[in-house]
Amino acid sequence: MTVTRREALGLAVGGAAALTTLRFTAPAFAAGNAVEDAIVEFTGGAKPGSGDITIGAPEIAENGNTVPIEVSAPGAASIMLLAAGNPSPGVATFHFSALSGAQEAKTRIRLAKTQDIVAIAKMPDGSAIMTKRSVKVTIGGCGG
Amino acid sequence: MAKVKPRVKVPKKASVNEVVTIKTLISHPMESGQRKDKKTGETIPRKIINKFAASFNGEPVFMADIEPSVSANPYIEFQMRIPESGAVRFEWTDDDGSVYDMEKKITVA
Amino acid sequence: MKRTVSILAGGLLFGALSTAALADDGRELVIDGETIATTAVPADDHPLDELISGWRFRSAETQALQMDDFENPAFVAIEYAEELWETPAGKSNQSCADCHGDADNFTGLRTKLPRWNDEMGKPATMEMLINASIETHQGAEPWKWESAEMLAMTALIGLQSRGMPVAMKTDGPIADWVKKGEELYYTRVGLLNMACANCHEDNYGNMIRADHLSQGQINGFPVYRLKWGGLGSIHRRFKGCMDQVRAEPYKRGSDEFIALEAYVTSRGMGLSVETPSVRN
Numbered sequence: 411m412t413v414t415r416r417e418a419l420g421l422a423v424g425g426a427a428a429l430t431t432l433r434f435t436a437p438a439f440a441a442g443n444a445v446e447d448a449i450v451e452f453t454g455g456a457k458p459g460s461g462d463i464t465i466g467a468p469e470i471a472e473n474g475n476t477v478p479i480e481v482s483a484p485g486a487a488s489i490m491l492l493a494a495g496n497p498s499p500g501v502a503t504f505h506f507s508a509l510s511g512a513q514e515a516k517t518r519i520r521l522a523k524t525q526d527i528v529a530i531a532k533m534p535d536g537s538a539i540m541t542k543r544s545v546k547v548t549i550g551g552c553g554g
Numbered sequence: 555m556a557k558v559k560p561r562v563k564v565p566k567k568a569s570v571n572e573v574v575t576i577k578t579l580i581s582h583p584m585e586s587g588q589r590k591d592k593k594t595g596e597t598i599p600r601k602i603i604n605k606f607a608a609s610f611n612g613e614p615v616f617m618a619d620i621e622p623s624v625s626a627n628p629y630i631e632f633q634m635r636i637p638e639s640g641a642v643r644f645e646w647t648d649d650d651g652s653v654y655d656m657e658k659k660i661t662v663a
Numbered sequence: 664m665k666r667t668v669s670i671l672a673g674g675l676l677f678g679a680l681s682t683a684a685l686a687d688d689g690r691e692l693v694i695d696g697e698t699i700a701t702t703a704v705p706a707d708d709h710p711l712d713e714l715i716s717g718w719r720f721r722s723a724e725t726q727a728l729q730m731d732d733f734e735n736p737a738f739v740a741i742e743y744a745e746e747l748w749e750t751p752a753g754k755s756n757q758s759c760a761d762c763h764g765d766a767d768n769f770t771g772l773r774t775k776l777p778r779w780n781d782e783m784g785k786p787a788t789m790e791m792l793i794n795a796s797i798e799t800h801q802g803a804e805p806w807k808w809e810s811a812e813m814l815a816m817t818a819l820i821g822l823q824s825r826g827m828p829v830a831m832k833t834d835g836p837i838a839d840w841v842k843k844g845e846e847l848y849y850t851r852v853g854l855l856n857m858a859c860a861n862c863h864e865d866n867y868g869n870m871i872r873a874d875h876l877s878q879g880q881i882n883g884f885p886v887y888r889l890k891w892g893g894l895g896s897i898h899r900r901f902k903g904c905m906d907q908v909r910a911e912p913y914k915r916g917s918d919e920f921i922a923l924e925a926y927v928t929s930r931g932m933g934l935s936v937e938t939p940s941v942r943n
Contacts, residue, residue, distance in 0.1 A: 468722065468723075468724045470722070471724070472721065472722040472724065472725050472889070472943040473725075473889040473890050473943040475625060475626075475889045475890055475892055476625045476626075476889040476892070477625075477724075478724050478727075478728075480631075493623050496623050497588055498621070498622070498623070499623075500621035500622075500623065501621055501623040501624060502618050502619060502620050502621060502623075502624055503618065503619040504616070504617070504618050504632070505614075505616070505617040505618070505619075506616060507613070507614045507615055507616065508613075509610055509613055509614070509615040509616075509634055509635050509637070510615065510616055510632070510633060510634065510635070511573030511574065511632075511633030511634045511635045512573065512633040514632070514633060515616070515618070515630065515631065515632045516629070516630070516631035516632075517618075517624060517625075517628065517629055517630050517631070518624070518625040518628070518629045519623050519624055519625055520586070520622075520623050520624070520625050521623075548872075548873030548874070549872065549873055557743065557811075559739055559742060559743060561733070561738070561739055561742065563733045577733050577734070579733070579736060579739060580739075581736075581739040581740075581743075583892070625892065626892035626893070627736045627739060627892065627893075629734070629736070
């Protein structure tokens with residue numbers, strides 16, 4: 411059997427796509443609306459602007475099951491993290507207090523595919539700021 | 555793991571108002587409610603840790619609302635200011651209503 | 664059907680997309696201030712020119728998880744095993760600790776396994792030794808190979824040897840088993856007609872689709888795999904590889920896998936024990 415590199419790539423991509431759909435048949439991937447709805451609910455309608463908010467994440471995640479993420483927004487009351495490409499976009503919302511040493515948190519999250527991570531911070535004055543970061547999720551060559 | 559077990563890393567000592575890093579992890583499958591049983595084809599019901607809270611001498615320090623997109627064995631790290639000697643209390647709430655907790659003392663020198 | 668196709672294409676791809684040998688630039692594995700060697704010089708007759716731990720093939724984020732015993736999620740299992748260690752069980756109502764004292768009395772054991780066992784008439788792996796003790800000393804029900812208890816206990820006992828070089832004995836009665844394992848290692852199996860060696864000897868360092876192929880060293884087992892979201896045994900990993908080449912896998916604890924474990928261990932002689940390691 412001879413398969414050219416191009417054919418092999420096509421097969422691999424097709425197969426990978428089939429795998430992805432197989433695994434997440436029930437709900438469709440979160441539509442943009444689900445992300446917007448979550449943001450509106452979180453901010454109470456305040457339109458998030460840009461500001462001092464950062465997401466730390468690997469550019470490429472070796473496995474989508476466990477992706478280390480950190481988020482920081484100095485002065486924030488709470489920060490919501492969304493994974494725009496997951497079946498449902500909610501990841502976690504962190505709430506800070508007077509005893510918080512810094513308005514930041516680290517966790518590990520699941521990413522179903524390559525997508526944007528969105529972080530929205532609610533400030534004590536009711537305003538909101540937002541940032542995004544893209545994380546590539548590779549589909550491994552070997553399972554096991 | 556067979557059992558749900560929390561783990562935390564908290565310094566035993568701190569100076570007044572020092573900011574310390576608190577690391578927490580709880581063994582839990584975080585069943586997302588998206589997976590299907592390979593044998594029966596039925597959806598495995600969601601069962602996750604949906605809330606984490608840390609308090610210090612009864613005052614809230616840090617809280618997290620958690621969704622199924624957080625990985626199995628959820629890991630949460632945050633920063634805390636230590637105003638005085640006392641105990642940090644950690645609570646994880648499961649979908650089934652169970653609450654797992656742990657307490658660690660910190661002495662201010 | 665489509666799934667098979669993707670795996671097939673993956674198999675063909677690793678040749679096409681070969682890139683640099685390692686993901687890192689000589690990063691060092693340091694845990695709690697202690698450096699653990701991730702390379703070793705093989706014996707003269709070894710088929711490989713250098714021995715490289717699987718840790719070196721992983722991304723910086725995955726590597727970091729193994730560099731801190733709190734961030735390493737396998738340590739929840741270690742704590743569980745510490746409880747099991749103290750818990751009396753079986754007819755004897757004795758705990759591991761009652762006979763063996765502290766777990767650190769087993770420092771170095773992991774480096775010597777598998778090891779020939781006269782009573783069993785075959786090489787004993789860590790799992791087999793633990794179950795023998797549970798049955799004969801405690802008079803309790805043995806643990807399943809891949810049970811939470813077994814994984815936790817093999818991790819705890821393995822941890823006592825962390826940083827020590829793998830140094831199993833390959834002569835004497837175990838030699839035949841090592842040889843049998845070697846045959847298995849080079850025998851092509853499954854629909855994809857591939858042997859262990861095709862990936863882990865001929866193509867380590869190359870990409871298999873988006874994944875970096877390692878040498879398939881087993882010095883860090885049981886391993887916490889991000890994909891599994893938990894610990895897994897050496898035999899689970901062997902089974903996974905066989906599934907991927909579309910072969911009928913042997914059973915955990917089978918003579919074939921014991922032989923393969925003996926041979927693959929011997930290929931990593933000199934590498935440091937990393938139990939419990941973290942991989943993708």
